[in-house]
Amino acid sequence: MENIKAYIEQHKDRFIDELIQLLKIPSISADPKYKNDVLKTSEIIKTRLLEAEVDYAEICETDGYPIVYAEKIIDPSLPTVLVYGHYDVQPADPIDLWTSGPFEPIIKTTELHPEGAVFARGACDDKGQMYMHVKAFELMMKTNSLPCNVKFMIEGEEEVGSESLEDFVKQNKEKLAADIILISDTGMIANDIPSITTGLRGLSYVEVEITGPNRDLHSGLYGGAVANPINILTQMIASLHDDQNRITIPGFYDNAEELSLDERAEMAKAPFDLEAYKAALNLEDVHGEEGYSTMERNSIRPTLDVNGIWGGYTGEGAKTVIASKAYAKISMRLVPGQNSDNITKLFSDHFKSIAPKSVKVKITPHHGGTPYVSPIDDDGYKAASLAMENTFGKKPVPVRSGGSIPIVALFEQELNVKSILLGFGLDSDAIHSPNEHFGLFNYFKGIETIPQFYKYFTDLKK
Ligand code: BES
Ligand code: MN
Ligand code: MN
Numbered sequence: 355m356e357n358i359k360a361y362i363e364q365h366k367d368r369f370i371d372e373l374i375q376l377l378k379i380p381s382i383s384a385d386p387k388y389k390n391d392v393l394k395t396s397e398i399i400k401t402r403l404l405e406a407e408v409d410y411a412e413i414c415e416t417d418g419y420p421i422v423y424a425e426k427i428i429d430p431s432l433p434t435v436l437v438y439g440h441y442d443v444q445p446a447d448p449i450d451l452w453t454s455g456p457f458e459p460i461i462k463t464t465e466l467h468p469e470g471a472v473f474a475r476g477a478c479d480d481k482g483q484m485y486m487h488v489k490a491f492e493l494m495m496k497t498n499s500l501p502c503n504v505k506f507m508i509e510g511e512e513e514v515g516s517e518s519l520e521d522f523v524k525q526n527k528e529k530l531a532a533d534i535i536l537i538s539d540t541g542m543i544a545n546d547i548p549s550i551t552t553g554l555r556g557l558s559y560v561e562v563e564i565t566g567p568n569r570d571l572h573s574g575l576y577g578g579a580v581a582n583p584i585n586i587l588t589q590m591i592a593s594l595h596d597d598q599n600r601i602t603i604p605g606f607y608d609n610a611e612e613l614s615l616d617e618r619a620e621m622a623k624a625p626f627d628l629e630a631y632k633a634a635l636n637l638e639d640v641h642g643e644e645g646y647s648t649m650e651r652n653s654i655r656p657t658l659d660v661n662g663i664w665g666g667y668t669g670e671g672a673k674t675v676i677a678s679k680a681y682a683k684i685s686m687r688l689v690p691g692q693n694s695d696n697i698t699k700l701f702s703d704h705f706k707s708i709a710p711k712s713v714k715v716k717i718t719p720h721h722g723g724t725p726y727v728s729p730i731d732d733d734g735y736k737a738a739s740l741a742m743e744n745t746f747g748k749k750p751v752p753v754r755s756g757g758s759i760p761i762v763a764l765f766e767q768e769l770n771v772k773s774i775l776l777g778f779g780l781d782s783d784a785i786h787s788p789n790e791h792f793g794l795f796n797y798f799k800g801i802e803t804i805p806q807f808y809k810y811f812t813d814l815k816k
Pocket of ligand 1: 512540541757758760
């Protein structure tokens, strides 16, 4: 423990510099313009892993972006930890709202990060959190304290659905054999309230297109007599929730697992301050499904949200027009029991059924994902809990998250290995938003906690 702290103290500046170098590269997987940057990022990670003295590291080519794989096998009879993370990032838009360049990392203090935070796209999701693992590994190697085997699998397509990783996992089951998968790509409650993520929601994502007349029309000459696709689309979307904010798609909740009252009471023990929550978002009130708390609404309940909607004239001034088409991107977050393909089909059937004859509907499904819940009584959770208790001085609380990492359910299905979601970000770190950042406290706490996880996990397996 003292060794670990001393090593971090001694190499602090370099650990920050190396992260900053990574954050300077715009590895945006969604936009082909950044292809070379995404590829360059994978090369740097490979180099950093080699410098940290893995046995070998390789760039595994796929149909999409490559997967960086590396391993250090010290003794095949010891447990193996498989580290997963991603080196791709979300697009930075809207750029105007960043107070400094998204790929010009700088350190600033904030109310929640008085010790400073690195501001850049990917700082928290997931370059900063992924890189904690590379530095924790370096630290264990240099201080002669690596207690077990390690494998690294760092992908470049998480933000666009992990399609290539899916094939990679299916084709490399032996190579990826492990006792536990360790992931830092989630958050915790607060810097003085450690928590471990025990669940992720699944995802169905669709794009809808409503077509009215075959061309844009003068809204005076035709208005009132033909369907306006934007009017229709917004009516259809509005009807997807009832007055209790429940989703109206028939069958949507059929297989959604309900938590028992006991489980809900247990959940309610996790610290949560509704007034602070509202204040942080500048909201007069929250909004959501009746009968559930805010914490429940954003973790154990399924949702439907419009992520984008467009059509017609949005330029300067006024143009009197009835557009031919209107579009929306709609995501549904799923809970255990719900199946992504099934929900996508229920949505599509229902959405088509509520459209009037005056328009045509086209629905394009995007990526989906299966929900995941992890046990809190296995060695993985116990090791994570002991590790955090050790470094934070407080036992962490289990919390189910509202976010999704679709590949985690696939790991379990294909590799039969559970994942531990040991995240160090805060909800307020603005992932996917302008001014994303990651606290230096969190970065170093992660680097300090990860070796503890290895130690406790190896001990528990003995
Ligand atoms: N790391 C996030 C997911 C996350 C963040 C889970 C915080 C829990 C807490 C991941 O990179 C992400 O953004 N996932 C996407 C889904 C993906 C298919 C694009 C999401 O949740 O929207
Ligand atoms: Mn992520
Ligand atoms: Mn993300």
